[in-house]
Amino acid sequence: MYVTLMTSLRGIYRGLCINCGGSITDERLLWLGLCHRCLSGELKVRNWFVAEKILKRDNKLKNAERIYGFFKETRDFALLFRRAVGSRMWALQENWARRALLKRSFSIVAPTGVGKTVFGIVMALYYSSRRGKSFIVVPTSILVNQVYERINMFIKRAGLDVKVSHYHGSLSNKARKEELERIRKGDFDVLIATDRFIINHFDLLVNIKFDFVFVDDIDSFLKSPKNIDRVLVILGFSNEVIQAAMNILVLRREERRLAKIGGDTASIHQQIEKNRNMIWEFKSQNEIGILIVSGATLKSKRTRKIKLFEELLDFQIGYQPEMLRNIKDFFLKEDKAVEETVASIIKRFGGGCLIFVPMPKGREYAEKINSFLLKRGIRSRVFWKEKEEAVNEFLERKCDALIGVASYRSPLARGIDLPERIRYVIFAGVPRMELPLSWKENNPVKILTLIRNIRDFLDEKQKLQTDRIISSLKKITPLPRDVREKITKAIEEGTRLAGFEEYVRNVIVDAREFLKKSITEEVIDKIRRSETASVKEVEGEFVLTVADPIAYIQ
Template sequence: MNIAIFKKLCPNCAGDIGSSRLERGLPCSKCLPKLPEGSENVPISIESLCAELKKAGRLKEYARFCEIEKASNAFAEFFTSAIGSEPWSLQVTWAKRVLAKRSFAILAPTGVGKTTFGIVAASFLPVRAYIIVPTKLLVQQVIERIEKVSGGKRRTVGFTGRKGEKETIAAGDFDILVTTHMFLYRNFDMLEPIFKKPYPVPEDAPPELKALLANRFYNFFFVDDVDSFLKASKNIDRLLKLLGFNDYAIKLALKPDKTDADRQRLQQIQRYANGSLVISSATAQPRSRRVVLFRELLGFEVQKSSTTLRNIVDVAERVKNFQHGTERAAELIERLGGGGFLYVSMDYGREGAEQLTEFLNSRGIPAVIYEKFDAEAQERFRKGEIRVAVGISHHLNPLVRGIDLPDAVRYAIFVGTPKMEIPAATESIAPSHLFRLLLAIRPVLTERDEVDNYLDFLRKYLTLKEEQVDRYPKIKQKLEEIALFIQMKLSDPNFVSAVRTSDEVSLVQRDGKLYIVVDDASSYIQASGRTSRLFAGGLTKGLSILLYYSDEAFASLRRRLRAAISQDIEFVKFDEIDLDALLR
């Protein structure tokens, strides 16, 4: 029974349709006067509807749904064959959106198959694809996975720094490109003409995809870890230009007070997109105002993520210092066995990771540092020949994001709270130091536009060493201006008070020096998430152990975690859990 008639909403002819049919996704009664026998109260497949409409000679816009359904079925078959398991319903839904030439954001926790989807989609679609990841190590790992998934049938090239890679990319001699976001930042002028060239659908492409992509200029873009990508906010502009938009479109999209004519023009401009963009993140924290470009030009938003899908027991234990933490970690590994990822806090960095790796091996515990955790080491890790891999609790470290070993990782141990400590001083005007300091205090600054302009400037010169600054007077003058701005803030009692009460930044004094302490909740969520993955039976139970030696950093982390995740993360003590039962 119809309770309403909707004007021009029939999915097939765009005519009027009753609510009862529209609710079931059916065409109007003019397109399909009679439903198939016995289907009055049961769902009707898209294939059946297409067949009925075609038989009646009334198949119009619904043909598009039929093509997408056939192509998504082909995607599911390809996925199953390549991965060895059927795709989740979420992954099929994502595939349908891509096949419909829609752009969107995937904001979902670690372990639900976001990166796997991007790799399979790039391998399956007979179009030019570009996958953007945070680090060169991940570039290599993604390329290796694509080679396996595609069976070597897709010409895949990435930039890892090896000889000849850049020349191959410049020639456009690829089907799939994999690089870091910094490569896009530095080589946009080389990439833009490549993605503006038509890419013909290969003759051997599946017929379902040929019908869907015929006469369409189409590229597929997949950004893995949008947080890293957005740190260079102008990368949004570059990516949109690869998608076919120009400076005029970007300027209009950023216009604050748009008229009705502006909005009508934007609706027309949206049709210029020459492909679809999928951006992925487990801990999206968009801060750049340029993210509105995604909404205005591609029709989706990147919102702050709120993670709820988590099945991890979080244990916290106070240790005296880093050395005590390494000894305690060794004791725990001897009890827990293999399958562990260890993370050293950023204040000890790579040197601390190397020190911990050597210490564990000296104790008879086979361990490998993240830099040597290649495909061969990962296989030995799976077999238990290597008990633990040691990395750094930073979002760019491959053990935090990018290593996918759901069948092997059983627990994570953090030696030190995931955080960053930055000297609150401006004696150094090295661009990298000023950038880190300004980025750290940005959440408590009110001059956001001015700060973002400073950050954009500093990004251009991050590799410039302090001893080289004198060679460039204009750059030095700007650096001194930024340093003075920061110094004035650090000496302002109101600003210091704001920092001390902030949930995102804190201050600590050590050896007479002041440090800005920024906890890293997203790295904790990502890294601990390696221990719990989504399988057919649900989420596996994971174990995360935090050995902290800074009360201020631990308290700050807990505050940030409460803001970053919908379900409360309650840290418990060892005597409150049955460790043996947990790891059975």
């Protein structure tokens, strides 16, 4: 008779004990990450809190103190979140929290309603409750008020002693003066304002160090590229360090150019390293705040300024969404007037509805739908500008539906944050853009949009030209109104300008000439036969109609 004894094989991993960095068995690694030298005996200790106490008692606490400290912070933030919000974090919010508590700056790309703003508010409270200062930046005055009301509710629920200041243009003159004085004195823990506040009142912020800055809607924030420099200053960077980062970006571009032609890049590489060492030394000697930026669709151009985030805060503006939501999309074939279909849907599903009309139909059609709904007993309002009264009525269920224009710039799409009230969205017509097939436009944004949308209908040679022109147009957009008007006048009068304005004039003139040659009968015929675009004649001019997916997603 033979007896076979089977024993399990165990692994030993070198350098993976989280406390002393020594060797550890696989069993202990799966347990608490502590080797037998740090914590002897059987594996009876079941949580890191007790393990830390034993390590302290035995004078063996080393690297584990930092790791367990992070666990404590994570636990404390989770408890604060639960007290403030009334529910535990979602998995996505837990992931964001861990990154923020590790003091890492990052970007969040996720749809509206998944908890970005709530996370930002609670994280601001967490930092401010530990004697730091936080700044929440939102795109509209209405959102300032909504965030202000929500943060005060969270403070009350959590029993925190946190001072909150908020500022926007809709405050009374007296309230504005009082808030500005508070901000000037630094008499606040959390500041809530729009991105315009940073532009108009940066002199009040320049000497205040913020430990946490949360930018809600980065696209709106980056409309003024100078906001990047400003936010870096209030996070603790000096102007000299920001300039060193800009130098690196310029030098890297020159290094790539020389590498392509086989030139010597050694001296440039040395300059890059010199600037990087300066930045590293500054960061090691100064406490830098963290920056979290968020958006539903990050459409911002990858300009040189945006790359400052990568050089100084070690993150890039993300462009891929972090998740998808469980949303049902339905398309209804038109068997009656659009207004009647909209009314019947609202009658069936009730309040909590946003209605978007196609941008070409504009406010006039929004007013028409509003009148139609009101006559049928549906409490609706047109939301054209930032009207806090309309939002409050909608939130208090005195209004069933808000009506706006389907555009990613629409205040109805970007300007409110009410996931607890918004239940569904109706598009009263396919979100679309209508672009005159003309070469006479002077606005570079409109020219760029038109060229992008006709590119697929051009021949290969023209496509190459298109790519070059698109690249040039992207460099000059968006253009301030006063500069645009000056260039339009110069083009109409046939005069020349100087410096950057002359460069812009040349780009626009080249693009117009390209369109003049490219918009032919053959191209128009291709568009007519296309399944993705259409063309119609309005008052003797051809108009291109294309879908606007960004407006739909936003």
